[in-house]
Amino acid sequence: MVLLPAFGYLPVLGGDTFHLEAWQALWGRAGLHRSVLLSYFSGLITTLVALFIVVLFLAASQGTWIDRAIRRMVSPLLAIPHAAVAFGLAFLIAPSGLLVRWVSPGLTGWERPPDLLIVNDPLGLALMAGLILKEVPFLLLMSLAALPQLRPEQRVTLARSLGYAPGIAWLKCVFPALYPLIRLPVYAVIAYATSVVDMALILGPTLPPTLSVSILTWFNDPDLSRRFMASAGAVLQLGVTLAALLTWWLGEQGIKRLSQLWLASGSRTSGSTAIALGGRALLATVTLMAMSALAGLALFSVAGFWRFPDALPSTFTLDHWQRILPSVATPLMNTLSIGLVATLIAAVLVVATLEHAARHHLPARRAQWLLYLPLIVPQVAFLFGLVVAAESVAIRPQHALVVAVHLLFVVPYLYLSLSEAYRRLDPRWVQVALSLGVPPWRAFWQVRLPLLLAPLLTACAVSLAVSIGQYLPTLLLGGGRVPTITTEAVAMASGGNRRLVAVLALLQALLPFIGFSLALLIPRLVWAKRRQMRGAA
């Protein structure tokens, strides 16, 4: 549906012939090639850096308390929506942000904020930093989920007994087996990073912005004929993402070839100290950045009078909260109702699918790739198509439409988080139940679901967090008439009142956090008297 308007066909707007005007207009845009390059490189570079950090940490990680502490601090970061991380980072690194305040005037001698363009810098470095902060926890958790089936301890122990240093042993014996298992998440990260909209609006360059942001601007332009150009841009975005994926794939093949030499070279210890130190230091830095970003949000949200080089506000106030809370009641309700309805529908769909597969001994099928398609295809590219499709059959923007499009993103994540637990549940539990004469539906409700309560709730919390974080789908399919915390927060980004933005961003980060806390708390309360149920999940 996005292809037709790209070539001039959109009867609603009087475009009923095919032509290339939209493309000519698109090529004519000043700064287009710069936008394209920004999207392409920010996607590839951030994925590479994030993967590098994660792999180095996993190689360095020995299961000591420091490693476990870092891991535990990373997981909640995944729940924080992109926009909230972006705002937090912006407040942290801006010329008048926390970092500069902490070192001024002592180290810098600055009495006034320096005149530097740090956030929204033309090279997109701030945007890349923000993306990396979100990609690292995602890739780390995906790797941690995939690792146990590889029995990494055995592999490392074997290699160490042959004289390899631990970090090298991990890189040579575990990583080559791990990478194929996390390839899909890596591709999803590339696709996301090349086409991200909300983060790019907050942190990205402005003149010109990234391709995805330009497309959104054209799409929302009052001059409706711009939509043809937006459609052409969406097709171009798809091409950019595919090009980035292709580049990555070629890189994979190259590294695979080259690494054969290194894997079998027999070198056992060179570089192991660097891995041990670097792996931990990098991940700790990422975690600390994200934590300080959140702390910064909290600080700004209650800051009263705050002179520039002061490290802390001189007065604190709840004014910003009081001022904004009445006006966010509707967005808050929208966010929660959409998130909960989408999660409920997705949970029913996913559990029904998994239960069906379990009962009929169905193996994981190729068709599951289809499920992950919405994560790999850039949002801008197919959402415009959906909007055009909805308009052409006269479905007006509304809550139900937003829920439906959220499902596209919520279902895959819920499936990803639940399917492993579902498959790993010992089939003998249900066999015992059936052999005791209990019908399958009772075995499902009374055995399988209670045993899977903890992973199911966690999967629902993930799904809720995904729904809460959705910016573009909510904006486009809601037609701007279904405001959520996320759309409101991003809309205020250009407005500039930092304290109000901080309140909104904190609210946005708080909701998923509540979801995850409940997912942890409920099983503990329900199974307070059942020892095995508390440790097992």
Place this chain on the structure above:
Amino acid sequence: MTHNLQTLHIKQMSITLAGETLLAMHRDIAPGEVLTVMGPSGSGKSTLLAYLAGFLSPAFQAQGELYLGDKRLDTLPAERRGIGLLFQDPMLFPHLSVAGNLRFGLPHRAKNKRQQVSQALEQVGLAGFETRDPATLSGGQQARVALMRLLLSQPRAVLLDEPFSKLDTALRQEMRTLVFGQLREAGLPTLLVTHDEADANAAGGPIIALG
């Protein structure tokens, strides 16, 4: 416990995987008799159990028929076969209390459920254990609860999947005596799968070797 004693007939059974025959059997198991099937791992023991209990993966093809008395079982789903299972792990549901586990086994319309449960516990020396969390029981205690859960569900035949292999040597002999005693008393046809000679000797029935 009802005593409608019936023989389990395994008729002309043969199980194939991708055209290759894994195992074949033609055998009757009389009420109260324990047939022991011995074989190394990979000899198709678990496939045999899966077929009899009704959990065979569709990857396998099974021929032959399974009867209990004159009732055909192999066309029925697992929950309607009346074939009970004991695994090497007790498999007590961790989210239910001891009594909850036993009640789970009781037929839906059973009368005096509370009384049946407490009687069953008394029978194996666990009187008063109703509200306990199964995770707090010792291995031997869990095995005994699992046995009583099986018997309360009033099966008409029983499959044992190396049920003693994870118990301490000292406990093992005690549990063998208890399990085989109870099954014989209930007059149930039983099929035991094991690789332990001592199990086979304690079972006291015919022995066939697989693989």
